[in-house]
Amino acid sequence: MINSSINFSEARKAMVEDQLRLRDITDERVLAAMEKVPRHRFLPIELWDRAYDDTPLPIGDGQTVSQPYMVAFMTQALMLKENDKVLEVGTGSGYQAAVLAEIIEHVYTIEVRPNISRKARKILDELGYSEKITMLIGDGSRGLKEEAPYDGIIVTAAYTIIPTPLLDQLAEGGRLVMPVGGMEHQILYRIMRKGTELQCERLLSCIFVPLVVGADEL
Numbered sequence: 001m002i003n004s005s006i007n008f009s010e011a012r013k014a015m016v017e018d019q020l021r022l023r024d025i026t027d028e029r030v031l032a033a034m035e036k037v038p039r040h041r042f043l044p045i046e047l048w049d050r051a052y053d054d055t056p057l058p059i060g061d062g063q064t065v066s067q068p069y070m071v072a073f074m075t076q077a078l079m080l081k082e083n084d085k086v087l088e089v090g091t092g093s094g095y096q097a098a099v100l101a102e103i104i105e106h107v108y109t110i111e112v113r114p115n116i117s118r119k120a121r122k123i124l125d126e127l128g129y130s131e132k133i134t135m136l137i138g139d140g141s142r143g144l145k146e147e148a149p150y151d152g153i154i155v156t157a158a159y160t161i162i163p164t165p166l167l168d169q170l171a172e173g174g175r176l177v178m179p180v181g182g183m184e185h186q187i188l189y190r191i192m193r194k195g196t197e198l199q200c201e202r203l204l205s206c207i208f209v210p211l212v213v214g215a216d217e218l
């Protein structure tokens with residue numbers, strides 16, 4: 001086994017200290033979730049030795065799992081409470097969904113690429129998350145009306161605008177976190193619903209893969 005010499009749990013501890021705590025991740029529940037979820041398991045085995053590096057990594061089909069800091073930052077930005085209902089658009093590897101499932105009771109996650117969704121399902125099942133995470137295949141830019149409204153919506157792919165259905169599916173007091181912009185560069189936004197008003201904050205600049213809008217699956 002090429003990876004037998006790596007101590008993944010030590011690598012995870014170091015990741016939490018050096019990449020998260022030393023920056024601005026202060027939510028203890030987020031830090032605990034990042035220390036617990038085995039990020040390497042969501043990656044192809046050739047990349048296990050880089051799983052806890054400060055970088056995004058490829059997960060196949062031209063898609064990527066975000067840098068650990070970005071996963072932690074977006075999770076913290078959702079300001080979650082234990083009983084919150086959260087929708088993730090862009091399941092990808094399933095890693096972000098697992099981190100969310102460590103903090104709240106139930107996560108809904110949608111992926112437009114069936115191939116990627118299948119791989120995520122396998123690993124989420126193996127790690128025991130199947131009861132806490134409902135996985136769907138489809139265009140998440142339409143949200144998931146059946147389960148709406150959501151206290152949190154996290155979109156892990158970028159688009160030039162925030163799709164209206166996602167804003168419509170935010171509960172009172174709900175938060176939506178999403179990268180907005182073109183291909184090269186985006187701004188991570190947090191939108192909060194307060195009655196009929198939507199409050200908008202710019203959080204940081206970032207680079208995500210594009211959100212595919214209008215296709216049932218790829």
Ligand code: SAH
Pocket residue numbers: 059063064065066089090091092093094095096097110111112113116138139140141156157209210211212213214
């Ligand atoms: N959260 C993921 C990162 C995903 S990368 C993780 O933890 O690994 C973004 C993902 O969004 C890709 O898998 C891509 O296929 C998916 N995606 C793009 N457009 C989408 C859409 N409209 N609906 C659902 N998923 C979409």
